Amino acid sequence: MTTSASSPAIQAPFGDPPRTAALRQRLEAFMAEHVEPNEGQVEAESAAQSWHSAAGWNTPPTVQRLKALAREQGLWNLFLPHSARAPEGLSNYEYAPLCEIMGRNTWASEIFNCSAPDTGNMETLDRYGSELQKDRWLEPLLAGEIRSAFLMTEPEVASSDATNIRCRIERDGDHYVINGRKWWSSGAGRRQCRLLIVMGKTDPDAPRHQQQSMVLVPADTPGVKMLRPLKVFGYDHAPVGHMEVLLENVRVPVDHLLLGEGRGFEIAQGRLGPGRIHHCMRSIGAAERAFALMCRRLATRDAFGKALAEQGVWHERIAQARCMIEQARLLTLKAAWMMDTVGNKAAQAEIAMIKIVAPSMACQVLDWAIQAHGGAGVSEDFPLAYTYADQRTLRFADGPDEVHRQALARLELARLGLRRKPAGPPVTRGC
Incomplete structure (x- = not known):
């Protein structure tokens, strides 16, 4: 089932950067014309595959066709900033509203060669790989060939x-x-x-x-x-x-x-920062779509003599969901802007915050949307159950909530000068 979540809220709050504004219009049009109408077809092509009957899964033919079309239209490799091998790449702040739009659908980002884990791997190769490694692996990844x-x-x-x-x-x-x-x-x-x-x-x-x-x-x-x-x-x-x-x-x-x-941990930290913010951008897109589905369902279903949308409990949830989505979006955009202006290390607190906030927010909005749909919400007639599973996974993918909370708490205590020095070895007294 397709439902567009397009709204003014999707835009960067203080106006899109120049490159983003034009791309956003083109991306919205592409999603409406090519992605949303083909959701059922791609799901059917994916479900028809079996791991046991072939050496792995194949890209659905419809996705492969749309990838070629997206590349022709210049909607390709938008995620990779500051790369000589991908001059079309945007800054994190420029990319954020576009990544959110892709996040409305769990497979849409692949069409634009902007899906994990390839995005993180391409960034890793671009930042840390030798020129020979880039020639062999990065170039075909950027071309979508592998x-x-x-x-x-x-x-x-x-x-x-x-x-x-x-x-x-x-x-x-x-x-x-x-x-x-x-x-x-x-x-x-x-x-x-x-x-x-x-x-x-x-x-x-x-x-x-x-x-x-x-x-x-x-x-x-x-x-x-x-x-x-x-x-x-x-x-x-x-x-x-x-x-x-x-x-x-x-x-x-x-x-x-x-x-x-000995540089593996360093590489992992560099790789996971951008990946985390991409996940959070897509989480916001998933929440926006769930919100739109929820509101439409509430407006078209009656119970106890009036539309569900007129029930007080749903007024509360609609308002709360909108506040939560906007808060997560603003925090994500701030983190993206800081990554561009002061670097990933200086933005580590903001990156930790959005990784804590965005997936949990999406899970809550999706939970309310599922509740609004009743039995239909847990069926495959709507994308809510699958998307909930996807977003719930993000609460530990790329670092669980607990690790990010711990890291954030330490950063805040250090910022306030309240971190204690590590205690020395325990002293054992004789008797």
Whole structure:
């Protein structure tokens, strides 16, 4: 079912930047003409695929057709700022309203080559890769010719603390040998996936944040085994595919290492910052669409002698939802502006705040929208249940709420000069 969430609220609050204004109009038109009418077709093409009957999932033909059309219209690679290889890329603040529009639909961002995990991987290659690595991997990713996956999370450890990872990357002459098990490796289940960016430990004895490294692994390297796709609230997320992956004695040349040994944690921090804000932008778009669906449903359903939209409890929820969406949007735009003007490190508090606020806000608005639809809300006749599953996942993807709250609290205490020095070793008194 299609429902446009277009409204003045989607615009940047103080006026769109010049590049954004024209692109937003074109993007809105593209969504209305090509994306919304094809939602049912893409869902059918995705559902018709089976992981067990082929070597991975394929991009739905309709999505592939729309990608070519979007590229022809110049709606392509809008996410990547300051890249010589993608001059069409926008700043974070310029991109924010556009990413929100894409977020109304769970697969729309792929059409514009602006979907995770490829966006984060392309930013990683652009910022940290060698020129040879960029030639081999970044260029075909920017062209939409291949897809990629990011392998960081592991089933055997609490991966919210990335220093816990156990996957080993060991030097053996002119090669690195990789052994480990990863999961929630989004994108690895696609047939078009050609590159895995793997995070593992090269030196377990180094200082805590210098033990990890990242290495580029061609997806067809011997020893890479896709064990299974992982469902999310019962949805298999075809054709993206969140995979469990086994790496057994996987050998890659040493020039496949990113940046240098011990730089993995540094790369991860640089990669996840922009990715987090992109997720939050899309969360706002998802909330806007849910809000529009909710209001339309309430206005067209009667109970106890009057429209649901006239019931007091729904007045309260409509008003609260609008306030929550606007608050999240303003905070996200502020974070995007700070990332552009003072850098990701200086904006780390704002990035933490939006990652806490936006997915939780979207979950609440979606929950109210589901409630307004009754049984229809949990069915597949509306996009609400699937979108709720997607947004609920974001409360721990790219760092759980608890980690971001802890980081934000520490930053605030330090800003106020209230951080205590670490206590010394415990003193044991003799008896």
